[in-house]
Amino acid sequence: MKAILAATLTAIAALWGVPANAQSSDYPNKPIRIVVPFAPGGGTDLTARIVGDALSKAWGQSVIVDNRPGASSQIGIDFVAKSPPDGYTLLWASSDGISILPAVKPTVPYKIPDGFEFVSTFAAYPLILAVNAKLPIKNMKEFVEYAKAHPGQMNYSSSGAGGGGHLLPAYIAKEIGVEMNHVPYDSGAQTVVAVAGGHADFGTAAPSSTAPYVEGGTVRAIATTGKGRTSLLPSVPTMAEEGYPQFTEDLFYGMFAPAGTPADIVAKLRDGVQAVLKQQATVDRLHTMGLEPLGLTGNDYKQFVVNDLKRWGDIAKAIDFKLR
Structure with missing residues (x-):
């Protein structure tokens, strides 16, 4: 049934003279929303706005930062995990909700790493x-x-x-x-x-x-x-x-997309964040915020998060720290 549906959609696209992958190839053709799972003013919010502003200028498309705090960042993260994987609803998160909370609370409503595409880290920071x-x-x-x-x-x-x-x-x-x-x-x-x-x-x-x-x-x-x-x-x-x-612990900020987001869209997002990160003005600004550039992408980013999750899980186990 799925094969028939796919063939039908391809045929319809051909009849109209539109490539079957048009939705990805002309991305972005409408405003992008970057969800920050914290209230405005903190480091997660500030770094999201640096990237959002830069991508908006580079792509000529609005990039909106949408603050959705609550439940220790679970509300915003879960919202993105359940959003359409079309590249128009993205997550900008920190270690807090990605590799720390899931290590101490197995009932979080999203799955790490399976619930997301790992676009790019942006910066590392201490507490x-x-x-x-x-x-x-x-x-x-x-x-x-x-x-x-x-x-x-x-x-x-x-x-x-x-x-x-x-x-x-x-x-x-x-x-x-x-x-x-x-x-x-x-x-x-x-x-x-x-x-x-x-x-x-x-x-x-x-x-x-x-x-x-x-x-x-x-x-x-x-x-x-x-x-x-x-x-x-x-x-x-x-x-x-x-x-x-x-x-001694360093945390991170980075971008994620819902699992299943097309690879070419993930690649464009990755390249966009990396381009921002390579600008000397960005590096200088990060340093004024006490942050260090961190540009992991794809599988390297994913493995980094998996290792970080284990590290915090080991700490939680050592001190018998659990959340229900």
């Missing part, structure tokens, strides 16, 4: 552990001492339950043997706002979300989880430098 500036904490030693002196009293904010900003502090708490309380929000930007306003004692978020509040004096950056110091906050030591190499 910055930042505390409210009024607390007497200036380094990891003082952080641990303060936490142990206030068991069960420290609150930490994150961009959602089950993301890196939740799992990493839970890992820290387990390692130092102190209970802490999690307060979830809908973006990295909101994570830091909560710390700055005293609604949380500390939080972990991307450098781009954290730096303005460090400069404003309302939060104090204690350490970065990156393998090296970040260019945006160069005076902030790494976790390894502070004596905690086990907390």
Whole structure:
């Protein structure tokens, strides 16, 4: 039956003098939507807009960033997974919902890696552990001492339950043997706002979300989880430098398309993101945000995510961390 239908469609296309693959070959011929599963203002949103603006200019077609926060990024990610695989609804996500949440919550409604086509990564970034500036904490030693002196009293904010900003502090708490309380929000930007306003004692978020509040004096950056110091906050030591190499973790931002999206459309999207990434102006802008360019595509991207999923799964298992 499928063969008959395909032949019929091809015949109809031929009668009208239109190639059977016209829908792919003239892509894009209408506005593209890039879904960001977080509220505006965080690193995921900011990087999505860099790419969206560049693709819009290059292709002469509107590229709209559609923020769909909620359920620790599950709402936006699942929306894309269930969207038509035609290249007009795409996902711009971070490690949080792609390789961390699925590692600790097997009931997420989408499947990694089977639910998506892996278009391209864009940037890698660390998390910055930042505390409210009024607390007497200036380094990891003082952080641990303060936490142990206030068991069960420290609150930490994150961009959602089950993301890196939740799992990493839970890992820290387990390692130092102190209970802490999690307060979830809908973006990295909101994570830091909560710390700055005293609604949380500390939080972990991307450098781009954290730096303005460090400069404003309302939060104090204690350490970065990156393998090296970040260019945006160069005076902030790494976790390894502070004596905690086990907390070294870099996350990523990247583009995905629903599984089944035609290969030529995926290729055009991949080439589009890669072209943006190769521009020196983009590299410079990423550095001003504390990000490092990361241009994995296709199977390399997919394997990277699978390995990352296993890494976070191992951490969750080691500290008996689960979400229902």
